[in-house]
Amino acid sequence: MNSPTTDTIIVGAGPIGLEMAVALKEAHVDYLQFDAGQIGQTISWYPQQTQFFSSPDRISLCGVPLHTPDQNKATGEQYLAYLRSLVEQFDLKVKTYEPVTQLSKKDDLFHVITSKGNYTSKHLILTIGDMHKPRMLGVPGEKLPHVSHYFEEPHRYFQQRLLVVGGKNSAVEAALRCQRAGAIVSISYRQDQFNERSIKYWLKPEIDWLIQTQKITFYPSSTVTEITPMHVQLQTTEGAAKVPADFVLLMTGYEMDPFLLKQAGVLLHGKNQAPEVDFNTMQTQVPGLFVAGTAAAGTQIRFRLFIENSHSHVVKILRTIAGCDPKHINPLAYTRLNENPIEEDLKTER
Ligand SMILES: Cc1cc2nc3c(=O)[nH]c(=O)nc-3n(C[C@H](O)[C@H](O)[C@H](O)COP(=O)(O)OP(=O)(O)OC[C@H]3O[C@@H](n4cnc5c(N)ncnc54)[C@H](O)[C@@H]3O)c2cc1C
Structure with missing residues:
Protein backbone atom coordinates (compact mmCIF):
# COMPACT_ATOMS: atom_id res chain seq x y z
CA MET A 1 0.00 0.00 0.00
CA LYS A 133 17.11 11.60 28.10
CA PRO A 134 18.86 12.35 31.38
CA ARG A 135 22.63 12.54 31.48
CA MET A 136 23.51 9.39 33.45
CA LEU A 137 26.27 9.37 36.07
CA GLY A 138 26.93 5.68 35.44
CA VAL A 139 27.33 4.81 39.14
CA PRO A 140 25.93 1.79 41.02
CA GLY A 141 22.48 2.48 42.50
CA GLU A 142 21.49 5.18 39.97
CA LYS A 143 18.31 3.25 39.09
CA LEU A 144 17.11 2.64 42.68
CA PRO A 145 13.49 3.75 43.26
CA HIS A 146 14.38 6.68 45.57
CA VAL A 147 16.71 8.15 42.92
CA SER A 148 15.39 10.39 40.13
CA HIS A 149 16.68 12.61 37.34
CA TYR A 150 13.41 14.58 37.36
CA PHE A 151 12.29 17.02 40.07
CA GLU A 152 8.50 17.14 39.92
CA GLU A 153 7.41 18.91 43.11
CA PRO A 154 8.80 19.53 46.64
CA HIS A 155 6.03 18.10 48.89
CA ARG A 156 7.33 14.53 48.48
CA TYR A 157 10.52 15.52 50.34
CA PHE A 158 8.94 17.11 53.47
CA GLN A 159 11.03 16.05 56.52
CA GLN A 160 13.10 13.71 54.32
CA ARG A 161 16.87 13.74 53.87
CA LEU A 162 17.37 14.79 50.26
CA LEU A 163 20.68 14.91 48.40
CA VAL A 164 20.61 17.06 45.27
CA VAL A 165 23.44 16.38 42.82
CA GLY A 166 24.42 19.21 40.46
CA GLY A 167 25.12 22.93 40.71
CA LYS A 168 23.36 24.61 37.82
CA ASN A 169 19.99 26.28 37.84
CA SER A 170 17.76 23.21 38.11
CA ALA A 171 19.81 21.77 41.00
CA VAL A 172 19.86 25.04 42.94
CA GLU A 173 16.15 25.70 42.32
CA ALA A 174 15.23 22.17 43.47
CA ALA A 175 17.41 22.50 46.60
CA LEU A 176 15.89 25.87 47.55
CA ARG A 177 12.31 24.80 46.98
CA CYS A 178 12.69 21.53 48.87
CA GLN A 179 14.46 23.23 51.80
CA ARG A 180 11.58 25.71 52.04
CA ALA A 181 9.14 22.79 51.91
CA GLY A 182 10.74 21.26 54.99
CA ALA A 183 13.27 18.83 53.49
CA ILE A 184 16.71 18.31 55.03
CA VAL A 185 18.78 19.19 52.00
CA SER A 186 22.39 18.54 51.00
CA ILE A 187 24.00 19.43 47.67
CA SER A 188 26.89 17.65 45.97
CA TYR A 189 28.54 19.59 43.15
CA ARG A 190 31.68 18.68 41.25
CA GLN A 191 32.82 22.33 41.13
CA ASP A 192 34.02 24.20 44.22
CA GLN A 193 31.35 26.92 43.89
CA PHE A 194 28.23 27.85 41.94
CA ASN A 195 28.74 29.85 38.77
CA GLU A 196 26.39 32.84 38.79
CA ARG A 197 26.12 32.66 34.99
CA SER A 198 24.44 29.25 35.27
CA ILE A 199 21.86 30.25 37.90
CA LYS A 200 18.91 32.65 37.85
CA TYR A 201 20.49 35.77 39.39
CA TRP A 202 18.01 36.02 42.26
CA LEU A 203 18.71 32.43 43.41
CA LYS A 204 22.46 32.82 43.99
CA PRO A 205 22.31 35.01 47.16
CA GLU A 206 19.59 32.76 48.57
CA ILE A 207 21.53 29.53 48.15
CA ASP A 208 24.76 31.14 49.42
CA TRP A 209 22.97 32.33 52.57
CA LEU A 210 21.35 28.94 53.26
CA ILE A 211 24.74 27.25 52.95
CA GLN A 212 26.48 29.85 55.14
CA THR A 213 23.83 29.43 57.85
CA GLN A 214 24.11 25.63 57.54
CA LYS A 215 20.47 25.23 56.60
CA ILE A 216 21.73 23.39 53.51
CA THR A 217 24.87 21.22 53.64
CA PHE A 218 27.16 21.76 50.66
CA TYR A 219 29.71 19.21 49.42
CA PRO A 220 31.86 21.20 46.97
CA SER A 221 34.26 19.50 44.52
CA SER A 222 32.56 16.17 45.11
CA THR A 223 31.50 13.32 42.85
CA VAL A 224 29.05 10.49 43.49
CA THR A 225 30.67 7.05 43.46
CA GLU A 226 27.76 4.88 44.67
CA ILE A 227 24.13 5.16 45.77
CA THR A 228 22.63 2.66 48.24
CA PRO A 229 19.08 2.62 49.67
CA MET A 230 20.34 4.51 52.77
CA HIS A 231 23.41 6.51 51.71
CA VAL A 232 25.28 8.21 48.92
CA GLN A 233 29.00 7.67 48.76
CA LEU A 234 30.88 10.81 47.68
CA GLN A 235 34.50 11.34 46.73
CA THR A 236 35.59 14.81 47.87
CA THR A 237 38.95 16.60 47.88
CA GLU A 238 39.14 15.72 51.57
CA GLY A 239 38.43 12.02 51.04
CA ALA A 240 35.34 9.84 50.96
CA ALA A 241 32.08 10.96 52.58
CA LYS A 242 29.00 8.84 53.31
CA VAL A 243 25.91 11.05 53.15
CA PRO A 244 22.64 9.62 54.55
CA ALA A 245 19.79 10.17 52.05
CA ASP A 246 16.14 9.08 51.83
CA PHE A 247 15.88 10.57 48.32
CA VAL A 248 18.42 11.55 45.67
CA LEU A 249 17.76 14.04 42.88
CA LEU A 250 20.31 13.85 40.07
CA MET A 251 20.00 17.28 38.46
CA THR A 252 22.87 16.69 36.06
CA GLY A 253 21.24 17.72 32.80
CA TYR A 254 19.71 16.10 29.76
CA GLU A 255 20.92 14.96 26.37
C1 LIG B 1 12.98 23.78 33.96
C2 LIG B 1 13.24 24.34 32.60
C3 LIG B 1 13.11 25.72 32.37
C4 LIG B 1 13.33 26.25 31.08
N1 LIG B 1 13.19 27.59 30.89
C5 LIG B 1 13.36 28.10 29.64
C6 LIG B 1 13.19 29.50 29.36
O1 LIG B 1 12.94 30.30 30.26
N2 LIG B 1 13.31 29.96 28.08
C7 LIG B 1 13.61 29.09 27.06
O2 LIG B 1 13.69 29.54 25.90
N3 LIG B 1 13.79 27.78 27.27
C8 LIG B 1 13.68 27.27 28.53
N4 LIG B 1 13.88 25.94 28.75
C9 LIG B 1 14.22 25.11 27.63
C10 LIG B 1 12.92 24.93 26.81
O3 LIG B 1 12.22 23.85 27.33
C11 LIG B 1 13.25 24.81 25.37
O4 LIG B 1 13.91 26.04 24.98
C12 LIG B 1 12.00 24.66 24.48
O5 LIG B 1 11.13 23.64 24.97
C13 LIG B 1 12.52 24.33 23.10
O6 LIG B 1 11.46 24.28 22.22
P1 LIG B 1 11.53 23.35 20.93
O7 LIG B 1 10.22 23.52 20.25
O8 LIG B 1 12.78 23.61 20.19
O9 LIG B 1 11.68 21.85 21.51
P2 LIG B 1 10.83 21.06 22.60
O10 LIG B 1 9.94 21.94 23.37
O11 LIG B 1 11.79 20.21 23.35
O12 LIG B 1 9.88 20.14 21.69
C14 LIG B 1 10.34 18.99 21.06
C15 LIG B 1 9.15 18.07 20.82
O13 LIG B 1 9.57 17.03 19.94
C16 LIG B 1 8.96 15.83 20.35
N5 LIG B 1 9.75 14.71 19.84
C17 LIG B 1 11.03 14.37 20.13
N6 LIG B 1 11.40 13.25 19.48
C18 LIG B 1 10.32 12.87 18.75
C19 LIG B 1 10.04 11.76 17.88
N7 LIG B 1 10.96 10.83 17.63
N8 LIG B 1 8.83 11.67 17.31
C20 LIG B 1 7.88 12.62 17.55
N9 LIG B 1 8.07 13.66 18.38
C21 LIG B 1 9.27 13.79 18.97
C22 LIG B 1 8.96 15.93 21.89
O14 LIG B 1 7.98 15.07 22.44
C23 LIG B 1 8.66 17.40 22.11
O15 LIG B 1 7.29 17.68 22.28
C24 LIG B 1 13.70 25.40 30.02
C25 LIG B 1 13.84 24.02 30.24
C26 LIG B 1 13.64 23.49 31.52
C27 LIG B 1 13.79 22.00 31.73
Whole structure:
Protein backbone atom coordinates (compact mmCIF):
# COMPACT_ATOMS: atom_id res chain seq x y z
CA MET A 1 0.00 0.00 0.00
CA ASN A 2 1.30 3.50 -0.86
CA SER A 3 2.00 5.83 2.05
CA PRO A 4 0.09 9.13 2.06
CA THR A 5 2.38 11.86 0.62
CA THR A 6 2.37 15.41 1.86
CA ASP A 7 4.57 18.41 1.12
CA THR A 8 6.12 18.66 4.57
CA ILE A 9 6.31 16.60 7.74
CA ILE A 10 7.12 18.30 11.05
CA VAL A 11 8.44 16.03 13.79
CA GLY A 12 7.85 17.59 17.23
CA ALA A 13 5.13 19.89 18.57
CA GLY A 14 6.98 21.97 21.13
CA PRO A 15 6.81 25.78 20.88
CA ILE A 16 8.92 26.02 17.71
CA GLY A 17 7.22 23.05 16.00
CA LEU A 18 3.85 24.70 16.62
CA GLU A 19 5.04 28.10 15.38
CA MET A 20 6.34 26.32 12.25
CA ALA A 21 2.99 24.58 11.74
CA VAL A 22 1.09 27.88 11.87
CA ALA A 23 3.49 29.40 9.33
CA LEU A 24 3.07 26.46 6.91
CA LYS A 25 -0.69 26.36 7.33
CA GLU A 26 -1.06 30.07 6.61
CA ALA A 27 1.20 29.73 3.55
CA HIS A 28 -1.09 26.93 2.31
CA VAL A 29 1.65 24.30 2.45
CA ASP A 30 0.24 20.79 3.07
CA TYR A 31 1.87 19.32 6.14
CA LEU A 32 1.55 16.64 8.81
CA GLN A 33 2.86 17.02 12.35
CA PHE A 34 3.74 14.31 14.86
CA ASP A 35 4.69 14.37 18.50
CA ALA A 36 5.90 11.44 20.57
CA GLY A 37 3.81 12.74 23.47
CA GLN A 38 1.38 15.61 24.04
CA ILE A 39 1.98 19.08 22.55
CA GLY A 40 4.63 20.90 24.62
CA GLN A 41 5.83 17.55 25.96
CA THR A 42 9.20 18.91 27.17
CA ILE A 43 7.53 21.72 29.10
CA SER A 44 5.06 19.30 30.69
CA TRP A 45 7.85 17.78 32.77
CA TYR A 46 9.15 21.11 34.16
CA PRO A 47 8.86 21.00 37.97
CA GLN A 48 5.44 22.27 39.07
CA GLN A 49 5.15 26.09 39.16
CA THR A 50 8.58 26.67 37.58
CA GLN A 51 8.84 30.08 35.96
CA PHE A 52 10.52 30.58 32.62
CA PHE A 53 13.58 32.82 32.85
CA SER A 54 12.54 34.33 29.49
CA SER A 55 9.98 37.11 29.64
CA PRO A 56 6.55 36.42 28.11
CA ASP A 57 7.10 38.59 25.02
CA ARG A 58 10.19 36.52 24.11
CA ILE A 59 8.49 33.14 24.29
CA SER A 60 5.15 34.18 22.78
CA LEU A 61 4.45 32.55 19.42
CA CYS A 62 2.85 33.52 16.11
CA GLY A 63 2.44 37.14 17.28
CA VAL A 64 -0.19 36.10 19.86
CA PRO A 65 0.43 37.92 23.16
CA LEU A 66 1.17 35.76 26.21
CA HIS A 67 -0.45 37.29 29.30
CA THR A 68 0.13 36.10 32.85
CA PRO A 69 -2.24 36.82 35.76
CA ASP A 70 0.46 38.75 37.70
CA GLN A 71 2.36 40.29 34.74
CA ASN A 72 5.31 38.18 35.80
CA LYS A 73 7.19 35.47 33.92
CA ALA A 74 5.02 32.54 32.87
CA THR A 75 5.09 29.23 34.68
CA GLY A 76 5.27 25.96 32.74
CA GLU A 77 1.56 25.39 33.47
CA GLN A 78 0.59 28.82 32.11
CA TYR A 79 2.67 28.28 29.00
CA LEU A 80 1.08 24.89 28.33
CA ALA A 81 -2.37 26.51 28.60
CA TYR A 82 -1.16 29.12 26.08
CA LEU A 83 0.06 26.37 23.70
CA ARG A 84 -3.30 24.59 23.93
CA SER A 85 -5.15 27.77 23.04
CA LEU A 86 -2.83 28.40 20.08
CA VAL A 87 -3.54 24.91 18.72
CA GLU A 88 -7.27 25.64 18.99
CA GLN A 89 -7.04 29.18 17.66
CA PHE A 90 -5.11 28.12 14.53
CA ASP A 91 -6.94 24.78 14.32
CA LEU A 92 -3.73 22.76 14.13
CA LYS A 93 -4.02 19.00 13.67
CA VAL A 94 -1.17 17.43 15.60
CA LYS A 95 -0.81 13.67 15.65
CA THR A 96 0.09 13.38 19.32
CA TYR A 97 1.36 10.23 21.07
CA GLU A 98 2.68 9.09 17.70
CA PRO A 99 6.50 8.93 17.89
CA VAL A 100 8.49 8.89 14.68
CA THR A 101 10.60 5.76 14.90
CA GLN A 102 12.35 5.62 11.51
CA LEU A 103 13.43 8.06 8.81
CA SER A 104 14.97 7.56 5.40
CA LYS A 105 15.15 9.31 2.02
CA LYS A 106 14.55 7.57 -1.31
CA ASP A 107 13.68 8.93 -4.76
CA ASP A 108 13.61 12.52 -3.42
CA LEU A 109 10.98 11.60 -0.83
CA PHE A 110 11.34 11.26 2.93
CA HIS A 111 9.90 8.03 4.28
CA VAL A 112 8.68 8.48 7.83
CA ILE A 113 7.59 5.57 9.99
CA THR A 114 5.68 6.28 13.17
CA SER A 115 4.22 4.01 15.84
CA LYS A 116 0.95 4.07 13.87
CA GLY A 117 1.74 4.33 10.16
CA ASN A 118 3.99 5.15 7.20
CA TYR A 119 4.10 8.54 5.51
CA THR A 120 6.11 10.27 2.80
CA SER A 121 6.94 13.92 2.20
CA LYS A 122 9.03 16.24 0.04
CA HIS A 123 10.35 18.23 3.01
CA LEU A 124 11.07 17.20 6.57
CA ILE A 125 11.44 19.54 9.53
CA LEU A 126 12.83 18.20 12.80
CA THR A 127 11.76 20.32 15.78
CA ILE A 128 12.53 17.56 18.23
CA GLY A 129 14.19 19.61 20.99
CA ASP A 130 17.37 18.64 22.80
CA MET A 131 16.28 17.08 26.10
CA HIS A 132 15.35 13.49 25.33
CA LYS A 133 17.11 11.60 28.10
CA PRO A 134 18.86 12.35 31.38
CA ARG A 135 22.63 12.54 31.48
CA MET A 136 23.51 9.39 33.45
CA LEU A 137 26.27 9.37 36.07
CA GLY A 138 26.93 5.68 35.44
CA VAL A 139 27.33 4.81 39.14
CA PRO A 140 25.93 1.79 41.02
CA GLY A 141 22.48 2.48 42.50
CA GLU A 142 21.49 5.18 39.97
CA LYS A 143 18.31 3.25 39.09
CA LEU A 144 17.11 2.64 42.68
CA PRO A 145 13.49 3.75 43.26
CA HIS A 146 14.38 6.68 45.57
CA VAL A 147 16.71 8.15 42.92
CA SER A 148 15.39 10.39 40.13
CA HIS A 149 16.68 12.61 37.34
CA TYR A 150 13.41 14.58 37.36
CA PHE A 151 12.29 17.02 40.07
CA GLU A 152 8.50 17.14 39.92
CA GLU A 153 7.41 18.91 43.11
CA PRO A 154 8.80 19.53 46.64
CA HIS A 155 6.03 18.10 48.89
CA ARG A 156 7.33 14.53 48.48
CA TYR A 157 10.52 15.52 50.34
CA PHE A 158 8.94 17.11 53.47
CA GLN A 159 11.03 16.05 56.52
CA GLN A 160 13.10 13.71 54.32
CA ARG A 161 16.87 13.74 53.87
CA LEU A 162 17.37 14.79 50.26
CA LEU A 163 20.68 14.91 48.40
CA VAL A 164 20.61 17.06 45.27
CA VAL A 165 23.44 16.38 42.82
CA GLY A 166 24.42 19.21 40.46
CA GLY A 167 25.12 22.93 40.71
CA LYS A 168 23.36 24.61 37.82
CA ASN A 169 19.99 26.28 37.84
CA SER A 170 17.76 23.21 38.11
CA ALA A 171 19.81 21.77 41.00
CA VAL A 172 19.86 25.04 42.94
CA GLU A 173 16.15 25.70 42.32
CA ALA A 174 15.23 22.17 43.47
CA ALA A 175 17.41 22.50 46.60
CA LEU A 176 15.89 25.87 47.55
CA ARG A 177 12.31 24.80 46.98
CA CYS A 178 12.69 21.53 48.87
CA GLN A 179 14.46 23.23 51.80
CA ARG A 180 11.58 25.71 52.04
CA ALA A 181 9.14 22.79 51.91
CA GLY A 182 10.74 21.26 54.99
CA ALA A 183 13.27 18.83 53.49
CA ILE A 184 16.71 18.31 55.03
CA VAL A 185 18.78 19.19 52.00
CA SER A 186 22.39 18.54 51.00
CA ILE A 187 24.00 19.43 47.67
CA SER A 188 26.89 17.65 45.97
CA TYR A 189 28.54 19.59 43.15
CA ARG A 190 31.68 18.68 41.25
CA GLN A 191 32.82 22.33 41.13
CA ASP A 192 34.02 24.20 44.22
CA GLN A 193 31.35 26.92 43.89
CA PHE A 194 28.23 27.85 41.94
CA ASN A 195 28.74 29.85 38.77
CA GLU A 196 26.39 32.84 38.79
CA ARG A 197 26.12 32.66 34.99
CA SER A 198 24.44 29.25 35.27
CA ILE A 199 21.86 30.25 37.90
CA LYS A 200 18.91 32.65 37.85
CA TYR A 201 20.49 35.77 39.39
CA TRP A 202 18.01 36.02 42.26
CA LEU A 203 18.71 32.43 43.41
CA LYS A 204 22.46 32.82 43.99
CA PRO A 205 22.31 35.01 47.16
CA GLU A 206 19.59 32.76 48.57
CA ILE A 207 21.53 29.53 48.15
CA ASP A 208 24.76 31.14 49.42
CA TRP A 209 22.97 32.33 52.57
CA LEU A 210 21.35 28.94 53.26
CA ILE A 211 24.74 27.25 52.95
CA GLN A 212 26.48 29.85 55.14
CA THR A 213 23.83 29.43 57.85
CA GLN A 214 24.11 25.63 57.54
CA LYS A 215 20.47 25.23 56.60
CA ILE A 216 21.73 23.39 53.51
CA THR A 217 24.87 21.22 53.64
CA PHE A 218 27.16 21.76 50.66
CA TYR A 219 29.71 19.21 49.42
CA PRO A 220 31.86 21.20 46.97
CA SER A 221 34.26 19.50 44.52
CA SER A 222 32.56 16.17 45.11
CA THR A 223 31.50 13.32 42.85
CA VAL A 224 29.05 10.49 43.49
CA THR A 225 30.67 7.05 43.46
CA GLU A 226 27.76 4.88 44.67
CA ILE A 227 24.13 5.16 45.77
CA THR A 228 22.63 2.66 48.24
CA PRO A 229 19.08 2.62 49.67
CA MET A 230 20.34 4.51 52.77
CA HIS A 231 23.41 6.51 51.71
CA VAL A 232 25.28 8.21 48.92
CA GLN A 233 29.00 7.67 48.76
CA LEU A 234 30.88 10.81 47.68
CA GLN A 235 34.50 11.34 46.73
CA THR A 236 35.59 14.81 47.87
CA THR A 237 38.95 16.60 47.88
CA GLU A 238 39.14 15.72 51.57
CA GLY A 239 38.43 12.02 51.04
CA ALA A 240 35.34 9.84 50.96
CA ALA A 241 32.08 10.96 52.58
CA LYS A 242 29.00 8.84 53.31
CA VAL A 243 25.91 11.05 53.15
CA PRO A 244 22.64 9.62 54.55
CA ALA A 245 19.79 10.17 52.05
CA ASP A 246 16.14 9.08 51.83
CA PHE A 247 15.88 10.57 48.32
CA VAL A 248 18.42 11.55 45.67
CA LEU A 249 17.76 14.04 42.88
CA LEU A 250 20.31 13.85 40.07
CA MET A 251 20.00 17.28 38.46
CA THR A 252 22.87 16.69 36.06
CA GLY A 253 21.24 17.72 32.80
CA TYR A 254 19.71 16.10 29.76
CA GLU A 255 20.92 14.96 26.37
CA MET A 256 19.60 14.89 22.87
CA ASP A 257 18.93 11.50 21.28
CA PRO A 258 20.36 11.94 17.78
CA PHE A 259 18.99 8.66 16.36
CA LEU A 260 16.56 10.31 13.89
CA LEU A 261 19.22 12.69 12.60
CA LYS A 262 21.66 9.82 12.15
CA GLN A 263 19.09 7.66 10.35
CA ALA A 264 18.40 10.49 7.94
CA GLY A 265 22.14 10.82 7.22
CA VAL A 266 22.63 14.23 8.85
CA LEU A 267 26.25 14.88 9.85
CA LEU A 268 26.76 15.55 13.57
CA HIS A 269 29.59 17.67 14.95
CA GLY A 270 31.51 18.18 18.17
CA LYS A 271 30.74 17.20 21.74
CA ASN A 272 27.23 18.61 21.31
CA GLN A 273 26.57 16.25 18.37
CA ALA A 274 25.16 19.34 16.69
CA PRO A 275 23.58 18.66 13.30
CA GLU A 276 25.20 20.12 10.19
CA VAL A 277 22.90 23.09 9.55
CA ASP A 278 23.21 26.08 7.25
CA PHE A 279 22.00 28.80 9.61
CA ASN A 280 20.92 30.93 6.61
CA THR A 281 18.18 28.42 5.75
CA MET A 282 18.19 25.90 8.64
CA GLN A 283 18.64 23.19 6.00
CA THR A 284 20.96 20.30 6.84
CA GLN A 285 23.36 18.85 4.28
CA VAL A 286 20.50 16.45 3.34
CA PRO A 287 18.48 18.47 0.79
CA GLY A 288 14.93 19.13 2.00
CA LEU A 289 15.69 18.23 5.62
CA PHE A 290 15.54 21.15 8.06
CA VAL A 291 16.20 21.40 11.79
CA ALA A 292 14.59 24.13 13.92
CA GLY A 293 14.43 25.10 17.58
CA THR A 294 16.83 23.84 20.20
CA ALA A 295 17.44 20.64 18.21
CA ALA A 296 19.71 22.71 15.94
CA ALA A 297 22.29 22.90 18.75
CA GLY A 298 22.41 19.18 19.58
CA THR A 299 22.99 18.46 23.27
CA GLN A 300 23.57 21.89 24.76
CA ILE A 301 26.59 21.78 27.04
CA ARG A 302 26.33 25.58 27.28
CA PHE A 303 22.84 26.84 26.46
CA ARG A 304 22.93 28.83 23.22
CA LEU A 305 19.57 28.16 21.60
CA PHE A 306 16.35 29.06 23.37
CA ILE A 307 12.82 29.74 22.24
CA GLU A 308 13.56 33.46 21.80
CA ASN A 309 16.36 32.97 19.26
CA SER A 310 14.62 30.12 17.42
CA HIS A 311 11.64 32.10 16.03
CA SER A 312 13.95 33.15 13.17
CA HIS A 313 14.29 29.48 12.14
CA VAL A 314 10.63 29.49 11.16
CA VAL A 315 11.12 32.49 8.86
CA LYS A 316 14.17 30.96 7.18
CA ILE A 317 12.50 27.59 6.59
CA LEU A 318 9.27 29.09 5.28
CA ARG A 319 11.21 31.32 2.89
CA THR A 320 13.05 28.25 1.56
CA ILE A 321 10.02 25.97 1.26
CA ALA A 322 7.27 28.41 0.30
CA GLY A 323 9.11 31.56 -0.81
CA CYS A 324 7.22 33.83 1.58
CA ASP A 325 7.35 35.18 5.13
CA PRO A 326 5.09 33.94 7.93
CA LYS A 327 1.84 35.86 8.36
CA HIS A 328 2.10 35.59 12.15
CA ILE A 329 5.43 35.27 13.97
CA ASN A 330 7.11 36.63 17.09
CA PRO A 331 8.64 39.96 15.95
CA LEU A 332 12.00 38.89 17.45
CA ALA A 333 12.32 36.50 14.51
CA TYR A 334 13.36 39.34 12.20
CA THR A 335 15.91 40.86 14.59
CA ARG A 336 17.86 37.59 14.84
CA LEU A 337 17.89 36.43 11.23
CA ASN A 338 21.67 36.71 10.83
CA GLU A 339 22.63 34.82 13.97
CA ASN A 340 24.32 31.46 14.31
CA PRO A 341 24.47 31.08 18.10
CA ILE A 342 26.35 27.78 18.06
CA GLU A 343 29.09 28.81 15.61
CA GLU A 344 31.66 29.56 18.32
CA ASP A 345 30.96 26.31 20.18
CA LEU A 346 31.52 24.29 17.04
CA LYS A 347 34.80 26.08 16.27
CA THR A 348 36.18 25.33 19.73
CA GLU A 349 34.84 21.79 19.87
CA ARG A 350 36.01 20.55 16.50
C1 LIG B 1 12.98 23.78 33.96
C2 LIG B 1 13.24 24.34 32.60
C3 LIG B 1 13.11 25.72 32.37
C4 LIG B 1 13.33 26.25 31.08
N1 LIG B 1 13.19 27.59 30.89
C5 LIG B 1 13.36 28.10 29.64
C6 LIG B 1 13.19 29.50 29.36
O1 LIG B 1 12.94 30.30 30.26
N2 LIG B 1 13.31 29.96 28.08
C7 LIG B 1 13.61 29.09 27.06
O2 LIG B 1 13.69 29.54 25.90
N3 LIG B 1 13.79 27.78 27.27
C8 LIG B 1 13.68 27.27 28.53
N4 LIG B 1 13.88 25.94 28.75
C9 LIG B 1 14.22 25.11 27.63
C10 LIG B 1 12.92 24.93 26.81
O3 LIG B 1 12.22 23.85 27.33
C11 LIG B 1 13.25 24.81 25.37
O4 LIG B 1 13.91 26.04 24.98
C12 LIG B 1 12.00 24.66 24.48
O5 LIG B 1 11.13 23.64 24.97
C13 LIG B 1 12.52 24.33 23.10
O6 LIG B 1 11.46 24.28 22.22
P1 LIG B 1 11.53 23.35 20.93
O7 LIG B 1 10.22 23.52 20.25
O8 LIG B 1 12.78 23.61 20.19
O9 LIG B 1 11.68 21.85 21.51
P2 LIG B 1 10.83 21.06 22.60
O10 LIG B 1 9.94 21.94 23.37
O11 LIG B 1 11.79 20.21 23.35
O12 LIG B 1 9.88 20.14 21.69
C14 LIG B 1 10.34 18.99 21.06
C15 LIG B 1 9.15 18.07 20.82
O13 LIG B 1 9.57 17.03 19.94
C16 LIG B 1 8.96 15.83 20.35
N5 LIG B 1 9.75 14.71 19.84
C17 LIG B 1 11.03 14.37 20.13
N6 LIG B 1 11.40 13.25 19.48
C18 LIG B 1 10.32 12.87 18.75
C19 LIG B 1 10.04 11.76 17.88
N7 LIG B 1 10.96 10.83 17.63
N8 LIG B 1 8.83 11.67 17.31
C20 LIG B 1 7.88 12.62 17.55
N9 LIG B 1 8.07 13.66 18.38
C21 LIG B 1 9.27 13.79 18.97
C22 LIG B 1 8.96 15.93 21.89
O14 LIG B 1 7.98 15.07 22.44
C23 LIG B 1 8.66 17.40 22.11
O15 LIG B 1 7.29 17.68 22.28
C24 LIG B 1 13.70 25.40 30.02
C25 LIG B 1 13.84 24.02 30.24
C26 LIG B 1 13.64 23.49 31.52
C27 LIG B 1 13.79 22.00 31.73
